[in-house]
Amino acid sequence: MLSDSLKKEIRANYELITQALPQFKARKAQNYLVAEIAKVLAGHYDKSRRILVAEAGTGIGKSLAYILAGLPVALRSNKKLVISTATVTLQEQLITKDLPFFLRHSDFKFTFTLAKGRQRYCCEHKLLKQQDDEAQQAALFTEKPQAGDKALLDRLRNAYLDGKWTGDQDSWPTPIPHRVWQQIVSDKYSCKKALANHRQCPFHRARDNINKADVIVVNHALLLADLELGGGVILPEPDACFYVLDEAHHLPKISRDFSNASVNIKTSQEWLKKIKQVSTHVNRVVHRQTTITPGLTMLDSANEMVNDLKSIELYFRNNPVEYNKSNQHRFAMGEVPDGIVNALINLKEETKKCLSAVNKLSNITSEELKDANIKLSDAEPILIETGVFIQRLENLAALWKMLLKDRSETQAPIAAWVNNENEGFTLCASPLEVGGLLEYMLWSQAAGVILCSATLTSLNSFDYFKRQAGLKDNDGTQYLKLTSPFDYPAIKLIVAKMNNEPTESGFDNELVDNIAQRIEEKEANLVLFASYWQMKLVAEKLRRKFPNALFVQGETSRTKMIEAHKKRCDQGLTSILFGTGSLSEGLDLPGHYLTNLMITKLPFAVPDSPVEEAHAEWITSKGGNPFMQITIPEASKKLIQSCGRLIRKETDTGKITLLDKRVITKRYGKSLIDSLPPFALTIEK
Template sequence: MNKYVVIDLETTGNSPVKDDKIIEVGVVVIEDNKITDRYSTLLNPNKAIPPFISNLTGIFDEDIADAPTFEEKAEEITNIFNGGYLIAHNVPFDLGFLNQELANNEMIQLTNPVLDTVELARILYPKSPSFKLEQLTEYLDIYHDDPHRALSDAYVTAKLFIKLKEKLESLPYETIDHLLTLETMFKSDLRELLVERHRQLAFSTDENDEIVSYRGLAFKKTENNTVSDDVQISSYGDYLDDIYEMNGSMQQYMEKYEKRDGQREMSETVFDAFQSHNHTLIEAETGTGKSLAYLIPAIYEAVKTKKRIVISSYTTQLQSQLLENEIPLIRKLIDFPFKASLLKGKNHYISLEKLERELATDQQNNYDIALTKAMILVWLTETDTGDIDEIQLPSSGYLFYKKISAETEGYVDPSSPWFTRSYYQKARQKAQQADIIITNHALLCTDMFNGYQFLPRYDKVIIDEAHHLEETASHHYGLKLDYISLQYTFNQLGMTDESKIFSKLLQKYTFNQDDLPLKKWDDIFLKAKYEIDDLFRTLYQYVLDQQKNNKSISDIGRTQYRFEDEREEPQKWNTIKEMATRLTFFIRDLIHILTIVEQYLDKKQVLEKYDDDEIKGSMQILQSFNDQIEQLFLIDNSIPQVKWIEIDTHGAKNAVYLYSEPTDISTLLADDFFDKKESVILTSATLTMKNSFSFIQNRLGLPTDRLFTKKITSPFSYQDQVQLMIPDDFPDIKEGNLDEFIYATCEAIISLAEITDGRMLVLFTSYDMLRKTHTLLKETIDVNKYVLIAQGISSGSRSRLKKNFQTFDQAILFGTSSFWEGVDIPGDDLSCLMIVRLPFQPPNHPVYEAKSNYLKEEGRNAFFELALPNAVIRFKQGFGRLIRSTSDRGIVFVCDARITKARYGKYFIQSIPDVPITIDSTHKLMNKAGDWF
């Protein structure tokens, strides 16, 4: 079949069964990989088009008033599909609408083979940042002249399909072979295309030099690093001049480059810290260009001294920016070579050995697992790194990926053929040879608290996004245990009749049953599973019983409860501790049986490496569970800990998450990190409160005897670019007027949206308040005019919600927690930032409560030393969302009167750049906002 018919529909809504109708049809025909025909028609749905649809598509009631009905055009449309594939970007939607309309008119429905370009794009372009048509075509450089019109969308979908088909026809034999085994699970009827490609390759002698294969897997050939020759470099002052002055280099290589004095000042500060072996805190406000500012001296110092320097960031987004943007730019600016590499934890890298084994194992695939395997197989032909963060797997695909990450490999013998093909080992080798190692806070802290065995040796380190270091270090020194992880591990192990890890061992190897306690496995296994269920259900109920007096709600809507042995109800708590003790005994017994099995098979010299890894890995995970249970419930910790439980009150009765963190990480960081390193540079846009670094210095345990501090001000003209507006007539929440406060917030959102055409980011400190505001706003705002996008309510990740917000001309984005930082919406997409409440943590938040009590016991002021600085830094992060370039303009509207009325309010205002502030009635503020815009 060589005919492909692409269809796109515009409709009055999303559901044909709820009487939504087609208002436009666009069809494009492809033959011999060329577009040969096009068809388009408007259709009269005999009902009004909703304003939202008209705004999206540009099709209004008057446009379709004289158009034909679907019944009049049905035969003409369906005839186009004769003898061809039906293709759409999300086939179920378009084919579902088409067939519903045909059924409504008692006509024969279409039964063509289908190809879904969403699904095909996920498989064939797994590295695409999005699979929405607009973003996907932009990623593949396909021109889209009129999005959200049927013929234009059908045309670019046709162009997209041609690219997808070309990509399919470039895949190697081994990849096609595996895809054929997965094909029956796909929505798309791919078999004929795959078989044709398989046949071509079977009789082809052409070889792709870029691809290598081993044991049925095809993957991209990657080059090993070679060590740099010695290089001669000038003095640091000349080096800086070369970059900033002599060649006009920045202007030459950076579009829209603006000279920034603060950037050079920061570079010199970092260099001075390296030379004097001092630690340094640098607050570089938005617009400084801090990434380049610290990379320039770091590269110089690393190459000059022949000692690697580590750069750590909190987000993968910044790691990508450094590797893909800043480092290639510096290579153009300087005349000597240097090596930079990225190193993450083992769980980020795929194991080819484990993947090969999983693909060879006969097991049932559900749709998500089949799609995950297909995406990975294609991605292997493209990736240089094997870093799973390069692609977006389906949600349940990550469970499958856990089984094939390098973390599951155990010890890999350097003489093994898999060792030289290991992405993780290649990343480590590159890091060993690199001048600059880029990593994340998570691996930095794992390395720090485990005897520095994960990163190559280093003496100097730059920590960007340093306001996250305390939190990350606390997480990594602490622990997390949840019901789902326990159940997942036990389900992988299985009983003797379940065809899981333990059962497969019994089937594969010959055992002397009399000498081994194998018959005890099922009994102990069932008791352990029962105890897990019982313990977590009891914990769930315990939190429900206690929450009346000790309730705290997390950012994602879970109920939180901090527990301490001495303050719990003795009878109930002792029961929980007895359950935990019994569970540790059962888990210990399972570890004992696995140990005996491993030793028995090892002694007989029949144990294969893969099975040995499985057994050792299972034992390690079970032992870690035991250690965690003991630390949470059964032993006293030498370092003061905060322990808490989170439950999902709308989830299952065992949806329980257990956490523990040190109450104070500063001593650990001082002893394990700052005392051991020559120079640690910590930088962020938000480190100070009222121009003082004392808060972050104390929280991190930075020594005062060798510490520089530096504040680099922003080059932006905040006086001209921003208006800070604070209403003085909002209801006071303290007086129990929560509903009135939310109502006033909604009125302000509606008024500001009219002035700014939407384009608003509204930041909340509580998910509960976000939800209530969203519910009320839906009833009061014109939802046909404004698109409301809300974290935790609208589906999708943070980046997906941000992209959706930028897609619509008139949208309002509601966010909490993670939306206060790291969300960049430059230019006209964002004109107003509303901060609903000052971002204080709730006083009964488990971590804050424990840290607060710890400070009080030491005779210190918990509010001024902990609550206020944290809130100010968070406020500064939120404020920084609005102005991202010299051309941005906008309003920051703060609904919380405490910023002007409370004695501590000045700390917030004095910690942000100097901006014009207006405090007045909401009505007058709106008038001023309208005039200013």
């Protein structure tokens, strides 16, 4: 329960923080969000399941709310506050602005850090030995060295020794080429804290900072990576953490992408044939009888796997399937052809044996190193080499497991497909729904979770997000929807009079004419398109009329495009941004930087990826309607995000024009309009 003293502490720090904020306006919605976060994390509603799903509209101040409520509850409960985001922009805001501000202006005494994956750090031992053995350095390059590579390594080494560089890839002033970074990157197989030469490696120092920090900022992908390993590997144990998942609407898709697997048949045969070198290296360095059996098992299993992969390759050559424009063929309901099932079963078993054998050889080498029976300079290449093969074998094992997963009437199947490209056949698989995975890894393990975003509902309901995230009705999860403080009725939403629907042949020409007529001179305009080709078509037609004012996404970097747009706006000139779906989220153009927004089409996603096609197929097989169950809820969410580009602050004004008449001619249109903020709706006649 939330104690009186904790309530008093939160209120007192609210006063301190808000007094330090220039032009701060007290908002009831923000106060309510603070109270609900604190109550949920303190176990006020459910002591065993402390989860809150909170949709908080733009302008409420989510980050202030979850830090103000989550931090004191975490400190009193002796828990870590882990804040996970989907974008680098929000991470940087938290680390460079929000958390330092709280530390300066509140009574809270806390430390914070940014958690990154191991591969963002160099290994001190690898970095320092680069200069000592140039022949070995050259041999380790996976790509051919180029002029200047050695000089760069020398600069990195000297800067590190002089204390001017921490070993963090992102803190070096210029991009480090991949071929160079791979020579010094930390890896979990050779860069072990148990080894004296690695205890001061940058990753291990960063890991120590994570353990000591009260607040840890991370991204969703790294959080999932830690949870997949069982938790407590990169981040603290889940039951020792209160998680805040900001931008939580991205979590289901990131989880699905994170869980997929693919294997190129030809490439896998090639590297499996090279696995013999592991045995050769181990036998040359490690003189123990215990290496003989795993060495033989590894070679036998690798040979078996090559034969099975050859049979799969032969099957696809002799039984050509129908490929789409992307050279993909999806297997209906995730069922792979009968002709490759036996090979997959054998591969699953042999991959397991091979993986176990390589792990044993790696462990024996580590033990010999710890016992000082072999030199580090001899052991390290083996540990790195076995590590590479272990990662590859783990990827194979993940794919075979998915492809051979038992089918269930109640659970969604996997999406499975084959790509046929220049490098041959690639088998791929992905889960359709990750709710069960999130329940197993996160919801049931964490001390508490706050999920927040400006768009978590679709069609005014949390149901779609619940299904995606694996949250159930009456499972103890709390839900909260808070509307933005903006004056939405002051914003016009115009449904344009259009003769053609987007699916009709005359729509493109009509769209060009409409956009041209609706551009506001000496104002900031943004036009959002549903496809690149349509955007380019309209841009070609309008460029003569607006030669200097038109900025089209993809023609230059996003940063340069926005800078040029803002410069014209500051000069009082006409400026027009053309963009696709990626500009409908995360684009912040307050005030005079955007006053006229046009949305050309309802943001219906065409299910053209194998995963989306498979999901639609499964819903149809269960008697459902994928258009109503997936497409419409997704379109609702994206339409809200698109409209949200116009009003970023309470003083923002302007108008939104929707150039798709289906919102008034189709049955689903009303529900899409009703799910938007209460704009002043005008339907042109």
